[in-house]
Structure formats: C-alpha cells, structure tokens
Amino acid sequence: MTMYKILIIEDEAPARKKLKRFLDKTGHSYKIVAELETVSDAKLLLSQTQDFDIIFSDIELRDGNIFELYNEVSLNCPIIFATAYNAFLMSAFEANGIEYLLKPYSFERFSNAWDKFIRLKANSNQNYNELIGTISHLLKSNKENNIGYKEQFAIKSNKETYFLKVEDIVCFQADGGIIFAFDQLNKRHIMPYATLKEIEAFLDPKKFFRINRSENIQRKFIDKIERYNKNTISVYLNSQRKTVKTSQNKTSDFNAWLGI
Structure with missing residues (x-):
C-alpha cells in the first residue's frame, strides 16, 4: 500500500485533530511529515525540503497569510486548502490548490478532495482535463458556500x-x-x-x-x-x-x- 507523505499547516489544534481523524477514515496509509502553525515555520521547512505528496493548508495563520509564502516559493506538490474564509479561492488555485474546503467542512467534502488527490497522484501526467476542470469546480463550490454574514x-x-x-x-x-x-x-x-x-x-x-x-x-x-x-x-x-x-x-x- 502506498504511504502518502503529508504536511499540515494549521494553527488551530482542533482543526488538526479533525483533519487527522478524517485521514484515518479514508483507509489509506499516510505519514504526517510535520505539523506547522506559522508562516515562518512553513517558510523554513519548505526551504529545506519539499518531500511531500500533499499539503493541507490553512490560510490565515497566527503570524500572517500563507500566500506570503506561496507567492515566493515554487511548489512541486498539490495543496488542499481548509479555511474559514472564502475570499482566497483564486489565490488558492494559483498556488497549486486542487480543492478549497470551507470550514466547518464535512467528511464527504473532505473525502471528495482526498479522492481527487489520489486520482491526480495515480496519473503521472496529472490529467490535464481534470486540472483544468478544477477552476470551474472551485468557482462553483465557492459560490455555493458563500454563506454570507449571519444576523x-x-x-x-x-x-x-x-x-x-x-x-x-x-x-x-x-x-x-x-x-x-x-x-x-x-x-x-x-x-x-x-x-x-x-x-x-x-x-x-x-x-x-x-x-x-x-x-x-x-x-x-x-x-x-x-x-x-x-x-x-x-x-x-x-x-x-x-x-x-x-x-x-x-x-x-x-x-x-x-x-x-
């Protein structure tokens, strides 16, 4: 069974716990290479290694916005974003994003994102049509999840x-x-x-x-x-x-x- 190497960039402990619980439910074998809580820690690690299969990333961290880093670093692996904010969708796609999970997300939404990663990983050419389709899917998803401000x-x-x-x-x-x-x-x-x-x-x-x-x-x-x-x-x-x-x-x- 393939062992997937995962980097988690998330500054909320409950969110990291939920993510790992959902990963366990997929039934796939995985290894958490690191769990980082700040942009500065992520910058340091990514300058040393990019030996990951997938990154799960929040956006607004305790010391800044993660796109400060992704705009500087050229990544060689996909990212699944999980955030409470719905304003960064296009930035997410431009930064190797393959899915955008709006918190609080369900296991079904997580499972769909994970399955997309598995399909892309299985195809060394990263199925061009599916990658292009990600744009329209993310835009549609963002529109559907644009809940608005509560009264x-x-x-x-x-x-x-x-x-x-x-x-x-x-x-x-x-x-x-x-x-x-x-x-x-x-x-x-x-x-x-x-x-x-x-x-x-x-x-x-x-x-x-x-x-x-x-x-x-x-x-x-x-x-x-x-x-x-x-x-x-x-x-x-x-x-x-x-x-x-x-x-x-x-x-x-x-x-x-x-x-x-």
Whole structure:
C-alpha cells in the first residue's frame, strides 16, 4: 500500500485533530511529515525540503497569510486548502490548490478532495482535463458556500434552542476549547463552534476584529482605548463592563482598523 507523505499547516489544534481523524477514515496509509502553525515555520521547512505528496493548508495563520509564502516559493506538490474564509479561492488555485474546503467542512467534502488527490497522484501526467476542470469546480463550490454574514446564531441548550442576534454580541472569547459570546448584559453564551476562525467566516470584518488569539470584539461596543504598555492597548467595551487587551502583533492592525 502506498504511504502518502503529508504536511499540515494549521494553527488551530482542533482543526488538526479533525483533519487527522478524517485521514484515518479514508483507509489509506499516510505519514504526517510535520505539523506547522506559522508562516515562518512553513517558510523554513519548505526551504529545506519539499518531500511531500500533499499539503493541507490553512490560510490565515497566527503570524500572517500563507500566500506570503506561496507567492515566493515554487511548489512541486498539490495543496488542499481548509479555511474559514472564502475570499482566497483564486489565490488558492494559483498556488497549486486542487480543492478549497470551507470550514466547518464535512467528511464527504473532505473525502471528495482526498479522492481527487489520489486520482491526480495515480496519473503521472496529472490529467490535464481534470486540472483544468478544477477552476470551474472551485468557482462553483465557492459560490455555493458563500454563506454570507449571519444576523443571528442558533444557541442550543438541553431544553431549548434560542437565537442570539449578532448586533447584540459585544465580543467572542475562546477559553479551554470552548467559544463564548458575551452580550450587552455581559451574559455568556456557549457557541456551537470549536474555533474563532469558524465563527469569523460569518462576521463582517468591518464590524468585528480579532484583537488577540482568543478574543474578537465588535466595533460599536468600544467605549475607549488606552495604552497598556509599549506595544499593547487596553480596550474598554460595553459601558466598560468588559476590558480586553490587544496582542503585540495585532496592535498596529487594530489601530488601522479603527482608522487612528
């Protein structure tokens, strides 16, 4: 049985766990050569070796956008992109992309992407017609999966399902593998998603901003900001009921987002 060598570029542990669970379900033999979480780590590894059969890649990583790397490096293997963002489809195709999985994706979608890789791998000439067909398929897939921004989230409890309006959400917070939303009354709601990235696919980036690795805030609830230290800003939200801080690498982008 062929052993497929796989590189995973993904900064969310739950997403990596899901990917490996789906790989196990395919029944194929594989080896994870490396699991990387940053653009810089990926750049270092790809400068040393490209001995992979396939790359599974997220796009927005903790230190930047992966296309910063793919635009510089000439790759000799295909990429299956798995991301919460649907705005990078054409860039994905230009960077050896053969599939674009929009999170949260099902095993059926994953299996179709994996089967396409197996077919291309089996044909040393990489079946020209199938590669050309990837363009129209990806464009169609992107159109079908262009869910748009949500106006409310369905929140399920043991007894009921209620609806939380996005306009009432002050911020989202990741804590111990659970995503919480805080409303105007500072009430905490458990979200039906595993990562902030999944939720951000449904949020208008003009209204919401990820200020650090674990918190995303809504612009209209910002009361004031003040410098916490040289590279960090304290942000006061919702009549100052809640205070959060930017991470050092987000402060500059946050100021630009605010227009200051």
